[in-house]
Amino acid sequence: MKNKHWFFLLPYSLWIGLFVVLPLLLIFWTSLTGNGSISLENFSNFFTNATFLRMTLNSFWYALLITLFTLLVSYPVAYILTKLKNQQFWLLLIILPTWINLLLKAYAFIGIFGKSGLVNNFLHLFGIGPVNILFTNFAFIFVATYIEIPFMILPIYNAIKEIDPALINAANDLGASKWQSFRYIIWPLSLPGVESGVQAIFIPSLSLFMLTRLIGGNRVITLGTAIEEYFTTTMNWSMGSTIGVILIVMMVAVMVLTGEKNKRKKEVKL
Template sequence: MRRLLFIPYIVWMGIFVIIPIGLLVGFSFFDIEDNLTFSNYREFFSWSYLQMSISSFWYAFLITAFTLLVCYPLALIIKQLKLKMFWLFIIILPTWINILLKTYAFIGIFSREGLVNNLAAQLGLPELQLLFSDVAFVIVGVYIFIPFMLLPLFNSINSIDQSMISAAQDLGATRMQVIRKVIFPLSIEGVKAGVQVVFIPALSLFMITRLIAGNKVVTLGTAIEQQFLTAENWGMGSTIGVFLILFMMIIMLFTRTKSKTIGVGRL
């Protein structure tokens, strides 16, 4: 009976987790003419690919940092509200709209005669070339990841024992001191979880780069998509994929949380 239950799950996980990753690693050793070679790896360490990886890391870092900067105060504010679960729910709700549709909205908002430029014109500012710029890419990235960062942050801030905060206040700590010396250290696990759920996907965004950044930003994800679907060089695409997986593992090691909570991105 128990065996019978086991079989579908094990078979499924074998076929769709183990084998695909194995194939990906395997393909990374073949060049476009199906020769067994290390040339893809050599190419990955060439200057152009290194540059691309560094810029991908830089943008992922910017997106993660700004998302954290926006979400931390937001989580603190929601914690103090009476109907905190309701407000959290309201903030998370836009997550249920497909990312693609929200990204598409930004094409309109950032376009030459769009909302942002209309506002800028009314304030007497010169026209901004926002669409197809890296600034727009970072803004949309932050927008997309806010709910994903907010959830783990809120969960850890919300679980802080209120008496700790009261004790600090009684002992004369200022607001900033309470946040810096009490709340932040106690919510560090949430920060780690939030960084993890934002940084890794930010490295691999490709749809937003194409629609919002034009060809200004090339992330690891964009490079993989291009190698697989445009250049049809699966070997090189797999090699970048292998490195993306490696980076992912390193980031997970650094942001490993002590508690066994598993950070599923959504509610």
């Protein structure tokens, strides 16, 4: 039995070792050996350069805004979904956009937000425009939020769906209002879904680079765009790897802060 156990574990271990652990080690090694010898010069430059620090703050700020707006839209939608009939059909409609290639969706929004696009044509009916919507912070955050919404709705929907209706009925019988039921029962018990959604949105948003280029133009600068610049334009792989290592550390920190230890049971109080 032990031999069979190791036999089935071997492919998984090889996959993790070759495509997860080894690339991470290579990135870390490249970040330390940019000048031919092992040094922390790149890390020192990163933490002493105001430009890198500004890009780090920008990455956190944009990721926070995208996550916040996604949560504000997704939570009510997920809650309403749990009350509808034919829930599987509505969930399918929400999941369908995720099947479309990200690049195609980005180019679709370029057409929508362009000076001769759908939005400006609509504003022209009221004598407004053309308005420069594309290549702005608003356009970048709007498109990123739209793309990430399904990944926030699904975990919240599952968390709300698992709440025992008897708890809500008991609260109503005891005279709790709808707001009190939501505040003391639904919201605390759905927090695991919210935390999973925050992980699914915030962590990828830290490293966005394609949307920042296509939708935000050169006005939206993040760590993701910096990594792309160092690897593809300046060919400074050592500095690009350094930024990648720092970005990975930040992602791990976010996962720890929103991880299992925060998913403790909460008392239901009325």
